[in-house]
Amino acid sequence: MSRYTTAHTNPKETGDVRPTALQIIRDNEMGGKPVGSFTVITGASPSLGIETARALATTRASLILTARDLTRTHTTSLHPGVIDTSLAKHVPQEVKESMDKELALAKKSFEQGAATTVWAAVSKELEGRGGVYLNDRAEAERGEDDGVVSKGSYLSHTYDSEEEARLWRDSLKLVGLLEENLMDSVAGISLRKI
Known part of the structure; x- marks a missing residue:
């Protein structure tokens, strides 16, 4: 169990x-400390991406565009939570209004939404591990195979x-x-610090 699990048991909206x-x-x-590793941010909305970058910048992390040695690369997937970003601007108002109260209370600020991404990058709990799905600064739990993903769970096909x-x-x-030429292709890519 993550040290942050209890903070997510009774959400009270953003902040x-x-x-x-x-x-x-x-x-x-x-x-203020160098993290001793590189961090790759592969996708984010303008709001979450900037908060992730701001937090990682305080660690003097080096951000890179790709990885040269796949054997030392660990990946994670995550759900940042419900955040009212510009990605939702095309969601019809009636859909937003129909959100149930529990989901509305679970809404996070941009800074809170970026926390799981940052946790994945710096957490000692995940050091040397990859291939996990994260939600609310913890590994997501297995959900029911009813086709409905809720509360950050994952299904059997995950x-x-x-x-x-x-x-x-x-x-x-x-x-x-x-596939047999992949390692040669990847090894030929040069990395540069940003």
């Missing part, structure tokens, strides 16, 4: 006791090694790479 990205940095005593392998092969094919 409540749930930690922010900067709080995660402080809790891990990372502020960890399907056959489908993961198929997606990998299809992705390589789409970008014109052969």
Whole structure:
């Protein structure tokens, strides 16, 4: 169980006791210290991306565009939570109004939404580990296979090694790479600190 689990048991809308990205940095005593690793932010909305970058910048982290040595790379997937970002600007007002009260209370600020991404980057709990799905600064729990994903859970198909392998092969094919040549291709990419 994550040290932040209890902070998420009774949400009270944005700005409540749930930690922010900067709080995660402080809790891990990372502020002003180099993290000794590189961090890759592969996608984010303008609001969450900037909060993630702000928090990671306090650690003097080096952000990179790609990875050279896949054997030392660990990846995680995560759900930042319900955040009213510009991504929701096209959601019809009646849909927003129909959100149940529990979901509305679970809404997070930008800073709170960025916290799980930052936690994934700096947490000692995840050091040397990857391939996990995170929610609310913890590993997500297995949900019911009823087709409804709720409260940050995952379903049985989330960890399907056959489908993961198929997606990998299809992705390589789409970008014109052969699996046996992949390591040579990746090794030829040079990294530079930003």
